[in-house]
Amino acid sequence: MxxxxxxxxxxxxxxxxxxxxxxxxxxxxxxxxxVEVPTREAFAGLRRMVYLLVGTLVAAALLAGGLGLLLPRRIIRPLRLLQEGAAAVGAGQLEHVIRVRTNDELEELAEAFNTMAARLRESRAQLERWGQELEQQVEERTAELAEASERLQRRASQFQAIAEVGRTITLVGDLDQMLTQITQRISERFGFYHVGVFLLDEVGEYAVLRAANSEGGQRMLARGHRLKVGETGIVGYVTATGEPRIALDVGEDAVWFNNPDLPLTRSELALPLKVGDETIGALDVQSTEEAAFTEEDVTVLSMLADQVAIAIQNARLLAQTQQALAEVEETHRQYLRRAWREVVARRGPLVYEYARTGTPSLKETLLPEMKRAIERGEVVAMPIADGDGGGGAAAGSALAVPIKLRGQVIGVIDLQEIGDGRKWTEEEIALVRAISDQMALAAENVRLLEETERRAAWEHQVQAITSRIRRSPDLATILQTTVEELGRVLGADRALVRLKVGLQEADQEVEE
Known part of the structure; x- marks a missing residue:
């Protein structure tokens, strides 16, 4: 081992x-x-552990089964209620209430959801109130803007009407025609039922209707409608006080609307026509609407009335100027007639003639075309028949052009063509006219020069006589010199001067 x-x-x-x-x-x-250990002893602890583990698993399985029965009531159902409540609140159902009674955190969570939903309901209600208030404010603001826009459009239309009236005033010179167009223009632009212009008479006692746009106004014009100043209607009031006046079809003003010519009138505005501090008339506007006029209308229409008043005054001044000019021109024409008659009287008939060889003279004849041209003051072109020209003139055509000096005819130029077929052209007539005008001016210049020379001669004679008289030493010599000089200068057969203070007193007489 x-x-x-x-x-x-x-x-x-x-x-x-x-x-x-x-x-x-x-x-x-x-x-x-x-070292040997029996297997039984070696695995005894492991066997005990296995038994313990199996017991634990069985206990855990039993516990899990119990919890499986308990959880649906204690946890899953409240969670499902929370889920459904959250979904309802999320969908906007803020009135939904989550009812969980578990006495634990789930109940607290449900109460928190309910509190949140209540606050959201309050917020939504507040937002709805704010929205309603804002919507109301928007509606009110929109209405105000619409009203302001309508007022602005109306004012723009009114000012445009004032401008159009101004153009009418500048384009129309005749007073009656101008007033008629003004009433029509105001009625069209402002939509008034009736517009009339009253002017005071010469003594300022009555306001006389001079122009109107309505049919009733035309009938009133035809019968010479007039109102007593200070007594009749608001026009009488305005022309007397010089202040604008609004009348409504109610109260004391109702009596003024009893006019059969204007039965639809429900409100009326009269504005004074003033030039400086003088009231010359009134602008009367009437509407079929009740309370149709405001103070703003008074302000705007007063501008229009002032413009009309100035136009009336200008038209009157123009008419007066034209009348004065016409009188001056007539006086001047009379002076020219008298002056040229004196020239003709001094010099005799001033007739000059040119005739081709073989053409008979017409020098002493006032031909028909010449007479017509003098009477009418116009160019006359006409045919002539045998004997019309006098002196045996043959048939032909004649052209007579008046000699005019500042509108006064002082003579005539006559041209004749013997024979048929002659037609005087526009160029020929224009040529004769131009020569006639130039000849008239030249003749007038010569006449004025001669008159000036005569006047100078007279002035010289007056100064000479005056000088001799002043050199006389006594009264008798003064008187004698006076009659002698006057008799000599004027070519009188006899000249006499007499000093006499009273009929019963002695005379002192000196005779040449």
Missing amino acids: AGQEPASYRYQGLEGDQVIGVLEPIEGTHWAVV
Whole structure:
């Protein structure tokens, strides 16, 4: 056994029993120590351990079976309730309540879920309240914005109407036509039932309707509708006070709406037409809606009324200026007629003629076309028949162009073509007209020069006579010099001067 390692063996012992032997060699010898233990004794502890383990497993199986019966009631069912409750809360069913009564952590967890759900319900209710409040605020804000937008659109339309009225004012010169278009434009742009313009009469006693857009207003115009200032209707009030006035179809104002020509009126606004501090009329607007006018409308329409008032004043001033100009032009024409009549009277008939060889003279004849051109002040082109021209003129065509000086006819140019087929062209007529105008200006310049020279001569004579009179030493010489100079200058057969203060007093008379 020398060199053999220690080892254990299972074998049959000396007594015939199964044993487990352990061999341990003794170092330095060929001997070894053998220890034997019966198998029964060697496996006794292991056998006990197996028995204990089997018992433990059986006990564990019994315990597991008991727990299997207990868990569905104590753990799994509450967990299922928690799961279902969590799913319901997650689905939005915040009113769901988890009912777990286990007196342990699961019950606490269920209560926590219920508390959370209650808080979520409160939060949702609060959010719903906030949402309703916010929705209400949004609706109110939307309504305010819509109202503001409507007001802005209305104001934009009103200002556009004011601009259009301004354009109407600049384009139309006639006062009545301008007022009619203004009432129509205001009615169209603002949607008013009736628009009328009243102007005060010359004495300021009545406000007279001058323009209206409605059918009833036209009937009122036809019969000369007018209102007493300060007494009749809001127009009378406005024209008397110069302040705007809104009238409604209620209370004291209701009596003013009893107008058979305007039966649909339910509210009325009258605005003064003022130039400076003077009220010249009123702008009257009426609506079929109750309470149709606000203070904002008064402000905007007052701007329109001021614009209309200025336009009326400008139209009146223009009419006055045109009338004054027409009077001045008429006075000037009368002066020209008188002046040229004096020229003709001094010089005799101023008639000049050009005729081709063999054409009879018409110098002393006022031909029909010439007479017509002088009477009408217009160009006359007409055919002439045998004998029309006087002096044996043959048939042909004539052109008579008036000589006009600042609208006053002072003569006529007559052209005649003997023979058939002559038609005066526009170019020829324009040429004769241009020459006629230039000739009239040149003739007037010559007349003015001659008149200036005559006036200068008269001034010289007046100064000379005055100088001689001033050099006279006494009253008798002054009187004598005066009658002598006047008689000489004026070519009078006799000149006499008499000093007389009263009819009963003695006369002092000097005769040339």
